[in-house]
Every structure is written in C-alpha cells, then in structure tokens.
Amino acid sequence: xxxxxxxxxxxxxxxGRFTKDGPFSGESFRTKHLVPALRGIENIVxxxxxxxxxxxxxxxxxxxxLVRLGFLKNDLKTKIALHAxxxxxxxxxxxxxxxxxxxxx
Amino acid sequence: MWTAPKVFGLIDPNERKLLLISLKQLRQxxxxxxxxxxxxxxxxxxxxxxxxxxxxxxxxRLIKITNGDVDxxxxxxxxxxxxxxxxxxxxFDLLGINVQITPEDDDVVNWRFACGSxxxxxxxxxxxxxxxxxxxxILQTSLYTGITEAMANVLNHAYKVLKREDGxxxxxxxxWWMFSKYQNSCLYVxxxxxxxxxxxxxxxxxxxxxxxxxxxxxxxxxxxxxHAVKDSVxxxxxxxxxxxxxxxxxxxxxxxxxxxxxxxxxxxxxxxxDGVPVCRNYNDSILGTLILWNIPLEFKxxx
Numbered sequence: 001x002x003x004x005x006x007x008x009x010x011x012x013x014x015x016g017r018f019t020k021d022g023p024f025s026g027e028s029f030r031t032k033h034l035v036p037a038l039r040g041i042e043n044i045v046x047x048x049x050x051x052x053x054x055x056x057x058x059x060x061x062x063x064x065x066l067v068r069l070g071f072l073k074n075d076l077k078t079k080i081a082l083h084a085x086x087x088x089x090x091x092x093x094x095x096x097x098x099x100x101x102x103x104x105x
Numbered sequence: 106m107w108t109a110p111k112v113f114g115l116i117d118p119n120e121r122k123l124l125l126i127s128l129k130q131l132r133q134x135x136x137x138x139x140x141x142x143x144x145x146x147x148x149x150x151x152x153x154x155x156x157x158x159x160x161x162x163x164x165x166r167l168i169k170i171t172n173g174d175v176d177x178x179x180x181x182x183x184x185x186x187x188x189x190x191x192x193x194x195x196x197f198d199l200l201g202i203n204v205q206i207t208p209e210d211d212d213v214v215n216w217r218f219a220c221g222s223x224x225x226x227x228x229x230x231x232x233x234x235x236x237x238x239x240x241x242x243i244l245q246t247s248l249y250t251g252i253t254e255a256m257a258n259v260l261n262h263a264y265k266v267l268k269r270e271d272g273x274x275x276x277x278x279x280x281w282w283m284f285s286k287y288q289n290s291c292l293y294v295x296x297x298x299x300x301x302x303x304x305x306x307x308x309x310x311x312x313x314x315x316x317x318x319x320x321x322x323x324x325x326x327x328x329x330x331x332h333a334v335k336d337s338v339x340x341x342x343x344x345x346x347x348x349x350x351x352x353x354x355x356x357x358x359x360x361x362x363x364x365x366x367x368x369x370x371x372x373x374x375x376x377x378x379d380g381v382p383v384c385r386n387y388n389d390s391i392l393g394t395l396i397l398w399n400i401p402l403e404f405k406x407x408x
Contacts, residue, residue, distance in 0.1 A: 013226025015253035021260050022224035052226055053249035056348040057257045086246075 001043045004033050007050030017057035026061030034066060038079065048084035056092075063093050064100035073097055107131055109146045113156030115368055115395065118387060124156050125389045128163050135167040136273045141176040144200075146191070150184045154284060155368065155395055158218075158295045161194060162282040162393070165220065166299055168199070170275045178202075189213045194284075212288050220282040224256040232285040236292065239404050244360065248398070251356040252296060254349035255396055256281055259298040266309040267301040271392050292402040299393040302370035303350075304329040311336065326372025327384030334367070334374060334382070353396060362401040369394040 006014065010033060011024035019027045037044045048054070066076055076097050082090040110127050114120035134142050168177070179202050182188045191197060193208040193216045208214050219231040229249050237245070259281045268274070283296045300306070304326040308315040314336045318329060337351035357363040357378045367374045370392065373385040 011226070013229070015226035016224030016257050017261065021257055022226075024226060025224065052229060053246040053253070055250045055254040055257065056352055057254060057261075060348075 001045065002037050002040075003045040003047065004037065005047040005050070007047075009033065012051050014051055014058050015055055017061040021057075026058040026063075027065065029058070030062045030065050030069075034062065035069070038066070038071060038076075043079050043081070045081045045083060048082060048089055054089065059093055060096045060100075064096040067097060067100035068103045070102060073100075106143050106145060107134055109144060109149045111148050112151040112153070113149065113160055114151070114153040115155040115159060115391060116153070116373075120153075120156070121387060122389055124160070125391065128160065131163060132167065132271055132273060135175050135177070136170055136271075136275070139171055139175050141178070143178040143180060145180040146182040146187065147180055149182050149187050152187055152190050154286060154293050154295045155366075155397055157190070157194070158282055158284045158297045159391060159393070159395060161196065161218065161284075162220075162280075162297045162299055164196075165199065165282065166275075166278060166280065169278060169280070170273060186210055186213060190216060194218045212286075216284070216286045218282070218284050220280060221256070222278070222280045224253055224260060226253050228256075228283070229253070232283055232294070236287075236402070240292070240400075240402060244356075244400070247356045247358070248294065251353045251396075251398070252283065252294070254352045255296045255298075258349045258353075259300060262300070262306045262310050266306045269299055269301060269392055270305075270390075271299075287402065290401060290403055292398075292400045294398045294400075295395060296397075297393060297395045302326075302390070302392070302394055303333055303367075304370050304372060307333055325384075325386045326370045326390075327374060327386045328372070330367055330369055330372045330374040331382050331384050334376075356398055357400070360400055364399040366397040366399070367394065368397075 010029055014024050014029060016022040016025040017027065019025050067073055082093055084090055107130060110123045112120045113124055115124065177200050179200050181204060182191065188206050189208040189210055190213050192204055192206050193213050195218060197204040217232040219228045221228050226249065229252055233248060260279050281296065281298045285292065285294045307329060314332065318332050323329060334350050334354050337348055338354060354365050354376055357365050360378050363378045365376050368391055370390040371387050375383045
C-alpha cells in the first residue's frame, strides 16, 4: 500500500485542469502520482487535507481522467482510499469517477 | 494627454460610461498610436474596487502589448487618498515614477493586488493570506476554489475562443488580475480578465446551453450570464466540464450578508446569499469579465 499526502508530496496549492494550466494541475497530479501507483497495482491511501482547496476542474481531471485513460471504475473504487475531514470532498471525487466516460480506443 | 475620470466605477451607469470611454482612449493612445503619453489623474477623487482593477488590468495589458516601448508620464492625483491607493497598488512603480507618498490610511494599507497568466494557487496568498485566522476554514477553501476556478476559466475559455473586440488585434494574452481590500467590516475580492467575455464565449464552450438560450429569444448579456451560472450550478449530473462558474458563485453560500457580482461585457449578474439573482444590462461593454465577492467580516480581537 502507498500513501500520498497531497499537501506534502504534491502541493498545498492544487489548481487547474491541464498541465498547461499551471504547475499543480489535476492532470499533473494524475500523471505523477496516481497513474504510477495504480500501474504498480498498489492500493492507495490519499490524504486530501492540508491544502488550500480543490477546484472541480482539478478533481475531475485527476480522478475522472483515470477512467478516460482506461482504468476501471470498480478497480479505482477498490484500490483508492480517500481520507478527508470534509466528507463532501470524497463524495465529489467518487462522483467524478462514476460519471467519467471511458475514452474509446 | 489622457485625462482620468473623476470616479473609477463600473456599477453606476454614468460613472461606468465615463470610465469606459476613458479606457478606450487609453487603448487608442498607447496601443494604436504608440506615442508618449501623460496620464493626468488630477481630477480623480474616488476609486471603486471594480473600476480600479479594470483600469490597472487595461494599463498593464497595454504595457505588455507594446513591450513597454511607449513612454508613460503621470500627473499625480490631487486627492491624497487616491494617490495613496495608487502607490499601494503599485501604479507609480509600474510607470517608473518616484512618488514620495506613503500609504497610511486604514482603508488603503490593506489593499492588495496580484496578477498572473496561469492557474497559480499560491497567488491566493498574495491577496488573502493576511485574513487567515479571521475567516473560517470553510470560507478560505471556498475562496481559494472560486479564485482558482476563475483562473482556469481564463485559460480555457476567456481567451481561447475569440479575440477581444478592442481593435488592438493583440493575440492571446491570457492574463488575469485580482485585488482585495477590507473596508467597513467587509472583505472585497475582485478578479478580472480581459478576454472575450462569458456571453461571447458561451456559443463555443457550451453549445447546447447557447442553443437553449437562443430558443428562448434571450439577447441581453445579463440574462446570458444568469443562464450560464444556473447551468453551471446544476451541472452535477451532466458533462464533467463547465462547473467552474458554479463554484465561483457558491463562494457566498451560507455567509449571511454576502454577495457576488459578475460583470461580463454589457451584462451584470448579482446574487446575494439570501436572495434571488438580479440581472442588469448596460449600453457599453467592459470587454472582459470581472467577478466581485463582497463578504462581511469582523476581525477577531487579539488576545
């Protein structure tokens, strides 16, 4: 199992959707942290607290983007454990995973 | 010579008209004619947050477009508070003018200004860090989210689709500007971009919503903004894109007495924490988008 503490290992200032948007975008978080961990077939604990906030574009691209890359929704829900004081945050992320549409090959 | 208006404001139609005419003249003289210019602030006596930020944004953009090649001189304001505010916001430094004035009035020293061209969350600290401890964690998170989503909108919508209709043919300069101040027990946060504006970008960014608006026969910018916000707020079960505007508006959720105002091109949209949205339309366009959050805030007593 691997633990990702967003505020310490990524940034206290996550923001934006794409890498071109800025240095700590959802795409960047997905590429640098989520995908390598999931490719290693590891379970992930993500500590979400400690950052300034999460915009919808960051969260959707980071987590919904996994589905568009081909990760299975059920696998993601099984492998990723989300830790946050604000429970609506985890609900929002699970919703992005659920609503994301896989990109056809 | 460019004569600044007496009042820098965008809400009152007359003040707005005079400011926007002045800004058009500024674009002509710096951006088109590119000759040495003197900015005369002698008569300027009142600076509202909205108009002041738009002016600073326009001026910084013009300096960027012209690579700083146009000499800009300045006649200082007669009104001390206006001079203090310009000093505090860095206007004189921007123009390379040494003005011997120190911002010291309580309602000026807390004015903060930041600008950028990417989604840089850290910029939040430049204008709002000092309020840590005096605003709730929920509000901090909400403001951070609203501001960074506004930055993301700038990059992905405001400048991407269409050019600004200002006659400068300046290409894509995806900059944003923001400002905060604390006055009369209220925190004011203003965010501005000089892109195509929500009403002009909507046909390209949210086609189905735009078609719906057209079917309803809506032609004014205020109503277009209202529909864009409404659609964004209710977007939980729709496409994964387009929620940013909803998060921008929801900053004021559950904060009694707070208000969000969106000015975009000729339209205005106001939402109070306890009320229904109000739309308004002007005869002139700010050629961009400006978001203003107004949040009641009492500072905690230091122990």
